[in-house]
Amino acid sequence: MKKLEIALEKAYLPQKTEDKIYKLWEKSGYFNPDNLPLPKTVKPHSIAMPLPNVTGELHLGHSVTMTIEDLLTRFRRMQGYRALWIPGTDHAGIATQVMVEKELAKEGKTKWDLGREKFLKRVWKYKEKSEKKIISQIKQMGASCDWSRYHFTLDEDLSEAVNQAFVRLYKDGLIYKGERIINWCPRCQTVLSDLEVTYKEEKSKLWYIKYPLKIQNSKIKTIIVATTRPETMLGDTAVAVNPKDKRYKKLLNKKIVLPLMKREIPIIQDFRVDPEFGTGAVKVTPAHDATDFEIGQEHNLETIQVIGKDGKMTKEAGEFSDLSISKAREKIIEELKKQGLLEKTEDYTHSVGHCYRCGRTLESLISKQWFVKIKPLAKKAIEAVKKGKIKIIPKRFEKVYFNWMKNIKDWCISRQIWWGHRLPVWYKNKKLAVGKKPKGKGWIQETDTLDTWFSSSLWTFSTLGWPKKTADLSHFHPASVMETGWDILFFWVARMIMMSLYLLDEIPFKTVYLHGLVLDPKTGEKMSKTKGTGLDPLILIDKYGTDALRMSLVLGTTAGQDFRLYEEKIAGYRNFGNKLWNIARYIFGTMETHVDKSLALLRKKPISLADKWILSRLNKLVVSVTNDLEKFRLGKAGEDLYEFVWHEFADWYLEISKLQRKSFAFYILSSVLRLLHPFMPFITEEIWQKICKVGAARTCPALGVEPLMIQPWPKPVKKFIDAKAEKEFKTIQDIIIGIRNARAKHKIEPAKFIETYAVTKTKRKLLDEQKEIIERLARVKLEIKSKKPRVKKAITLHINKIDIICLL
RNA sequence: GGGCGCUUAGCUCAGUUGGUUAGAGCGUCUCGUUUACACCGAGGAGGUCUGAGGUUCGAGUCCUCAAGCGCCCACCA
Numbered sequence: 001m002k003k004l005e006i007a008l009e010k011a012y013l014p015q016k017t018e019d020k021i022y023k024l025w026e027k028s029g030y031f032n033p034d035n036l037p038l039p040k041t042v043k044p045h046s047i048a049m050p051l052p053n054v055t056g057e058l059h060l061g062h063s064v065t066m067t068i069e070d071l072l073t074r075f076r077r078m079q080g081y082r083a084l085w086i087p088g089t090d091h092a093g094i095a096t097q098v099m100v101e102k103e104l105a106k107e108g109k110t111k112w113d114l115g116r117e118k119f120l121k122r123v124w125k126y127k128e129k130s131e132k133k134i135i136s137q138i139k140q141m142g143a144s145c146d147w148s149r150y151h152f153t154l155d156e157d158l159s160e161a162v163n164q165a166f167v168r169l170y171k172d173g174l175i176y177k178g179e180r181i182i183n184w185c186p187r188c189q190t191v192l193s194d195l196e197v198t199y200k201e202e203k204s205k206l207w208y209i210k211y212p213l214k215i216q217n218s219k220i221k222t223i224i225v226a227t228t229r230p231e232t233m234l235g236d237t238a239v240a241v242n243p244k245d246k247r248y249k250k251l252l253n254k255k256i257v258l259p260l261m262k263r264e265i266p267i268i269q270d271f272r273v274d275p276e277f278g279t280g281a282v283k284v285t286p287a288h289d290a291t292d293f294e295i296g297q298e299h300n301l302e303t304i305q306v307i308g309k310d311g312k313m314t315k316e317a318g319e320f321s322d323l324s325i326s327k328a329r330e331k332i333i334e335e336l337k338k339q340g341l342l343e344k345t346e347d348y349t350h351s352v353g354h355c356y357r358c359g360r361t362l363e364s365l366i367s368k369q370w371f372v373k374i375k376p377l378a379k380k381a382i383e384a385v386k387k388g389k390i391k392i393i394p395k396r397f398e399k400v401y402f403n404w405m406k407n408i409k410d411w412c413i414s415r416q417i418w419w420g421h422r423l424p425v426w427y428k429n430k431k432l433a434v435g436k437k438p439k440g441k442g443w444i445q446e447t448d449t450l451d452t453w454f455s456s457s458l459w460t461f462s463t464l465g466w467p468k469k470t471a472d473l474s475h476f477h478p479a480s481v482m483e484t485g486w487d488i489l490f491f492w493v494a495r496m497i498m499m500s501l502y503l504l505d506e507i508p509f510k511t512v513y514l515h516g517l518v519l520d521p522k523t524g525e526k527m528s529k530t531k532g533t534g535l536d537p538l539i540l541i542d543k544y545g546t547d548a549l550r551m552s553l554v555l556g557t558t559a560g561q562d563f564r565l566y567e568e569k570i571a572g573y574r575n576f577g578n579k580l581w582n583i584a585r586y587i588f589g590t591m592e593t594h595v596d597k598s599l600a601l602l603r604k605k606p607i608s609l610a611d612k613w614i615l616s617r618l619n620k621l622v623v624s625v626t627n628d629l630e631k632f633r634l635g636k637a638g639e640d641l642y643e644f645v646w647h648e649f650a651d652w653y654l655e656i657s658k659l660q661r662k663s664f665a666f667y668i669l670s671s672v673l674r675l676l677h678p679f680m681p682f683i684t685e686e687i688w689q690k691i692c693k694v695g696a697a698r699t700c701p702a703l704g705v706e707p708l709m710i711q712p713w714p715k716p717v718k719k720f721i722d723a724k725a726e727k728e729f730k731t732i733q734d735i736i737i738g739i740r741n742a743r744a745k746h747k748i749e750p751a752k753f754i755e756t757y758a759v760t761k762t763k764r765k766l767l768d769e770q771k772e773i774i775e776r777l778a779r780v781k782l783e784i785k786s787k788k789p790r791v792k793k794a795i796t797l798h799i800n801k802i803d804i805i806c807l808l
Numbered sequence: 809g810g811g812c813g814c815u816u817a818g819c820u821c822a823g824u825u826g827g828u829u830a831g832a833g834c835g836u837c838u839c840g841u842u843u844a845c846a847c848c849g850a851g852g853a854g855g856u857c858u859g860a861g862g863u864u865c866g867a868g869u870c871c872u873c874a875a876g877c878g879c880c881c882a883c884c885a
Contacts, residue, residue: 011847181883199881206885227885240885272883282885291883350884396812403811403881486880521820524878544847556821556833561813562879566820568834575847586844628824635822639832651849658843737851 008588008690012581014545014574018682022139024689030710032146033082037710045081046476047073048460048509049145050484050492051090051153055099055130058137060518060527060553060565061485063537066141067550068515068634069483073144074678075629076480078713084476086463087138087145089131091154093420093452094188094196094357100126100419116418116447123419127152137538142546142681144709149472151463153455154421161462162455163424165503167435174373174502175413181290182367182412183353186311187360190416191369193451194409195490197362199351204228206348207333208279210341211239214255214264223251223267224343226278228350229288230336231329234261234317235306238284240295243269245280259341260332261318270295288364307363325363370414370423370448377498378405384497384507392512393632394560397486404490411495413451420449457495460508482509485517486560513632516561518553524564540570547680548574554679555638576642577683580676583650584687587665590658609732610656611664612725615717617648618668622716625675638679645672652733671714684708 029035033044047069052062069085077083100123101111111119131152138145151158169175183192207230210222223239236258241248248267255264272291273282286296287305296303306317313320313328320328336342353362382405384390385398392398414423425446426433437443458466460482464473478500482493493512500508517526520533527534540549551573557563621644628637649668657663670691677684688708 008844010845225885229885232885274885277885284885289883289885291885294883348884400812400880407882490881526879558822561821564820566834569820571847572833575845578847579845582845582848584844588844590843631824633824636824639822643832650845654844655849 008581008585012578012683014547014682015542017686018546021682021685022142025144025707025709028707031144032148033084036082038080038082042080042082044084044476045076046084046479047481047483048463048479049085049087051088051456051459052134053092053095054089054127054134054152055092055096056134058134058537060534060537063141063549064515064518064553065484066138066143067553070141070143071554071634071678072481072483074681074709077709078674078677078711080712085145086149087143087147088151088459088463089134090452090456091152091420093415093417093449094190096123096127097417097419098188098358111418120418140541140546142550149463158455158462159421161458161466162421162450164467165458165499166424168503169372170434174376175370176373177368177370179366179368181293181364182369184309184363184365184367185355185358185360186309186363187358188355188417189309191367191412191414192355192362193412196356197353198356199353201349202352203347203349206278206346208343209233209336210343211256211259214257220251223256223281224279225281225283227283228348230332231325232285232288232306233283233332234320235285235287235304236265236283237286237296237301237304238265238299239267240270240273240282240284241267241280242273242275243271245275247280259339260335268299287366290364293366303366305365307365311363369412372411372413374408374411377502378408380501381405381494381497384501389507390497390510390512393514397489397514397560401489401494405494413454414448415451417449420452421455422446423448423450453491453495456492457499460496460500461504478507479509481511481513483513483515486514487517489514514560516557516563519562519564521564521566535565535567544570544574545577547577547683551576551638551679554634555642557635559632576646577680579646579650580683583654584669586654587669609725609729610653612722613729614649614653614668615664615720616722616726617644618671619716619720622675622714626713641676641679673708674711674714677708681709
């Protein structure tokens with residue numbers, strides 16, 4: 001018997017393997033579908049990578065994304081599709097700018113010290129460094145994406161796409177500049193869209209303030225309003241009550257003298273006022289509250305801005321100007337108390353908006369900004385999902401999607417930051433031009449940049465060359481799958497759908513797969529760098545290997561469902577990798593050499609029951625894994641593979657194979673390697689490469705010597721699916737376990753157990769079958785006696801587990 | 809205020825369209841160093857599937873109600 005001469009380390013060492021393997025893949029060129037050995041007519045399968053921020057370190061959220069998308073890409077590639085996965089990074093406007101500003105702060109500088117141009121140079125430098133890092137980290141995850149198609153959102157071609165999109169929207173009247181109440185971050189010095197506001201519950205107070213009437217009578221001297229923001233009272237221009245509220249009927253059209261400011265303001269009626277809340281009378285501050293702004297518009301109220309963009313009180317605040325908001329609040333309360341105008345104070349919890357990038361409390365103020373009129377875009381986007389052109393997995397998120405789309409409000413797309421796509425808008429005196437810089441002198445470009453998510457929303461087609469009509473665009477658009485965490489369904493997915501439908505009149509992708517978020521194992525909270533929760537994928541990779549991490553992120557999880565990730569789980573899959581490694585090690589060390597011989601055995605008779613069983617199990621597995629992957633039941637597919645490899649292939653079949661002259665172990669292994677490859681690309685490829693090296697694979701023309709990553713996905717052989725053999729084998733497993741227990745616990749000899757086995761079981765259906773097996777077992781006993789001594793030793797030690805089956 | 813999710817073994821979680829005796833990993837207990845693997849092998853214990861009602865021949869799965877926990881959305885003065 002010729003043995004395979006492949007020496008493997010006793011344990012699989014991912015640290016020594018992964019980097020080498022990734023380089024091998026890159027060298028092969030197969031990440032680029034154009035290099036795949038496929039006819040041009042083959043169906044494409046494409047997927048767009050959710051853009052990691054160019055500033056970011058790889059975190060577990062990225063790991064999940066990379067794992068799932070790589071899994072899908074590798075699966076489709078092996079199935080013979082032109083699989084394209086486009087990588088990219090996002091300039092992440094505010095986030096990046098914040099990072100660089102922090103760096104500057106350490107040097108005691110601000111961006112204003114540098115000025116726009118120098119600051120941007122500095123950000124680009126920062127970007128280059130971070131970009132390299134994040135790319136290498138993505139590679140560490142094993143991502144088989146096409147780096148030749150890599151894009152950065154500020155690349156020239158993508159910027160061109162952004163401009164084109166802007167111009168089209170503007171010309172169609174869907175982009176406008178308007179004055180609105182917006183969310184302002186005093187730290188980042190920019191406006192934020194509604195989506196970029198994170199609300200947090202905060203304990204605060206509800207202050208009841210007396211507003212004196214101008215003309216007081218003996219009964220009524222004041223009207224009391226309740227507020228959480230007493231400092232905004234300086235900008236009040238009315239007090240409003242609900243029209244149905246009878247309590248205030250008499251006071252209508254009366255004037256109030258606003259305390260501290262001594263300004264006369266009216267009492268008005270508005271349906272937006274909730275008579276149940278507070279006193280039923282509301283102070284109206286059109287400059288600092290969205291509802292108040294609306295009320296102000298309808299009642300032609302004056303708008304007085306008392307809080308500035310710097311987060312301090314403005315000149316309008318009179319004696320309180322230049323104070324910080326909290327200081328002003330303190331002073332105002334004090335003053336009101338002095339004047340006897342503070343009725344009472346109650347504890348109150350309400351949610352306060354914070355900047356999603358820097359965490360600072362936001363201010364509502366009036367500002368002129370650019371908006372996208374979104375309703376018309378949303379209408380089409382709703383239809384696309386409703387008609388099933390786009391499918392969202394899990395389905396329940398479709399409801400969330402519809403709900404958001406129906407209530408969508410205009411999208412504020414301008415930002416007062418420097419890092420980003422500058423709006424293609426030009427000013428000269430009072431003239432305005434949109435698009436390219438007009439000829440002639442004196443045109444100045446808008447200083448605002450676009451919301452980072454504006455460029456992301458074009459991603460699926462801008463990376464394929466749009467607005468040019470490229471081959472890639474016609475080939476790969478729409479993408480097959482969009483995969484991302486559910487947390488950016490609105491930020492990104494919804495907007496891509498709207499933009500693609502509007503600009504291309506085509507859906508951007510057919511399926512949206514939303515994965516759950518990884519939670520901190522201890523607290524069960526969302527991972528947060530600032531809180532120090534969650535695990536660091538880079539450390540985990542170093543410790544357990546990428547394959548183990550990938551498995552832990554897919555197995556035992558479901559679409560859309562958040563999960564805690566424990567280190568022990570990853571260790572478990574590290575062990576599984578090692579198991580697979582040792583399966584290969586064992587096979588290489590003991591089996592007859594060539595795959596083709598193993599395959600040839602399939603035609604020879606007789607093959608043992610164990611052989612029939614494992615072949616049946618394998619072929620069923622091929623069917624179910626393929627089906628599960630196609631239906632996005634990724635966890636299920638992985639779990640079945642794990643179960644098969646460890647508890648059927650290794651625990652039973654390989655044990656049995658030790659006593660069989662011929663075995664299909666090699667054949668099973670080569671199938672398993674391919675099935676597992678999308679889940680554990682590194683270790684499977686490494687084992688495959690070892691096989692190739694000794695030429696074992698070369699002897700099989702069907703397999704060739706190409707890397708495992710483009711080996712054909714296994715196809716089920718229906719004639720090997722053998723329900724009878726499986727049933728029979730299961731019965732024997734059952735008997736063997738019974739024999740063991742009988743010996744260990746009740747000291748019953750195997751022969752005696754076999755005799756009584758059928759009686760102890762109550763299921764009648766199995767009886768005939770069992771009888772037959774038992775008869776055969778009796779014969780087996782004789783054969784065992786005549787075995788070679790070497791085998792006998794094994795038999796004794798394994799308490800008859802193996803031999804019975806292989807001889808049947 | 810509207811919506812969603814979760815509750816299954818000690819822990820973390822699977823459980824497609826309702827269908828044999830509800831699964832896995834880790835942990836735990838017993839035994840074991842044998843031609844791969846102690847990152848191992850063999851075996852065991854452990855669940856009235858949150859509660860109550862309903863539909864059904866049959867419910868972890870479908871319906872109604874309730875409880876606890878978590879999340880999302882909203883112009884919560």
